[in-house]
Amino acid sequence: MKLWKTALLGAGAVALATGSAQAREIKVGFVATFSGGLANLGEQMRRGAELYHNLHKGDLKGDTIKVIFRDSKNPGGAVAKSVVQELITRDKVDIVTGLVFSPNAMSVAPLVTQAKVPVVIMNAGTSFITNMSPNLARVSFTMWQSGYIMGEHAAKNLNCKTAIAGFTNYPPGKDSANAFKNGFEKAGGKVVDLIPMGGPAKVPDFTPFFQRAKDKKPDCFYVFVPAGNHASAVVKAYGQLGMKAAGVKLIGPGDITQDTQLQGMGDAAVGLVTAHHYYADLNTPTNKAFVAAWKKAYGADTTPDFVGVGGYDGMAAIYHVIKSVKGKITAEKAMAALKGWTFESPRGKIMIDPATRDIVQNVYIMEVGMDGKRLVQNQKGVFNAVKDKCKELKIGRCGK
Numbered sequence: 001m002k003l004w005k006t007a008l009l010g011a012g013a014v015a016l017a018t019g020s021a022q023a024r025e026i027k028v029g030f031v032a033t034f035s036g037g038l039a040n041l042g043e044q045m046r047r048g049a050e051l052y053h054n055l056h057k058g059d060l061k062g063d064t065i066k067v068i069f070r071d072s073k074n075p076g077g078a079v080a081k082s083v084v085q086e087l088i089t090r091d092k093v094d095i096v097t098g099l100v101f102s103p104n105a106m107s108v109a110p111l112v113t114q115a116k117v118p119v120v121i122m123n124a125g126t127s128f129i130t131n132m133s134p135n136l137a138r139v140s141f142t143m144w145q146s147g148y149i150m151g152e153h154a155a156k157n158l159n160c161k162t163a164i165a166g167f168t169n170y171p172p173g174k175d176s177a178n179a180f181k182n183g184f185e186k187a188g189g190k191v192v193d194l195i196p197m198g199g200p201a202k203v204p205d206f207t208p209f210f211q212r213a214k215d216k217k218p219d220c221f222y223v224f225v226p227a228g229n230h231a232s233a234v235v236k237a238y239g240q241l242g243m244k245a246a247g248v249k250l251i252g253p254g255d256i257t258q259d260t261q262l263q264g265m266g267d268a269a270v271g272l273v274t275a276h277h278y279y280a281d282l283n284t285p286t287n288k289a290f291v292a293a294w295k296k297a298y299g300a301d302t303t304p305d306f307v308g309v310g311g312y313d314g315m316a317a318i319y320h321v322i323k324s325v326k327g328k329i330t331a332e333k334a335m336a337a338l339k340g341w342t343f344e345s346p347r348g349k350i351m352i353d354p355a356t357r358d359i360v361q362n363v364y365i366m367e368v369g370m371d372g373k374r375l376v377q378n379q380k381g382v383f384n385a386v387k388d389k390c391k392e393l394k395i396g397r398c399g400k
Helices: 004-011 036-055 076-087 102-115 127-131 143-156 173-186 207-215 226-242 284-298 306-326 331-338 391-392
Strands: 015-016 025-031 064-071 095-098 117-121 136-138 162-167 190-198 220-224 248-253 273-276 342-345 348-352 359-371 374-386
Touching: 025 036, 025 076, 036 064, 036 095, 036 102, 036 226, 036 284, 036 306, 064 076, 076 095, 095 306, 102 117, 102 127, 102 136, 117 306, 127 136, 127 190, 127 391, 136 331, 143 173, 143 248, 143 273, 143 359, 143 374, 143 391, 162 173, 162 348, 173 190, 173 220, 173 391, 190 207, 207 226, 226 248, 226 374, 284 306, 306 331, 306 342
Parallel strands: 025 064, 025 095, 095 117, 117 136, 162 190, 162 220, 220 248, 248 273
Antiparallel strands: 015 064, 273 359, 342 348, 348 359, 359 374
């Protein structure tokens, strides 16, 4: 376990030796947010990737992986672009991975296209990203998978006739609100307001945004924020303004009930309904084994979340590429190996869509409840093998 942490804080790289010194050394550039207020997201992703490696050490036989960590620092894109340029030109990496935030993934798309380097996206969820380069594959999610389904579910099953969408004002937030609006209105509801709520780098004061929503008296308030401390602040504002008592149901993607933040949210979180691809409370043998392995590795008081699962499944995808590609790894060979790849993830069975290089996966409807003194997420429904609706409908840049 210490190898990965020492690498990040020290030299920035670690060799994950699996066999003979004569075998291939595969260099993987791992770019994520490891500093500042959003560092917990990068740490989750790193832990997920590390856990997969430690559970599958023998799978690569004679090959060795050298993981080179780089800190993208913030969601703006400029730092990520710079460090990926360095990874390609100086470190000569074979694969790039990580990428917590959508602007970071967008910023590197032209670089990896020109350099012909394959990328496995472990998180960034703006739907059209995989259209920006033929060398990108995504194992995480798209905003349209959860947003569109939450829109349909709210109109059909939560008795929501009207709704407001509040969103962090950057590409995935706009994507999420648009997805919800499309799904909700197609199912017969009406979105009466769209509220941009600050940027991703700093948690804003949500009170004026939530007060604006409360004053319009919608049946549902759909909220997207980039998880982390933003999620805790959302539930706090919802509770302090008495929105539940006022008849406004808080709904959203699972970012607002992130597993690592949930236990600090208190009673205000009870009743929140979300749609997402992973929750630590999923009651399946594969997920139970994953959560147990996580706690054994990182401590009984730790828990994985959807970013950690993205790291875990992303490393599984990288291992698949390494095992599939004999000799030098190229973008063309890597993408060919990933198209149609299936994996039994802690979230359920996943597949990379051969047509879009995007994830196909289950989306779960969950409601927060209380089990003793512990907040839990109870499954209320599941949508199986969900593709990216934005690409299916060819909306905006998804249609290009």
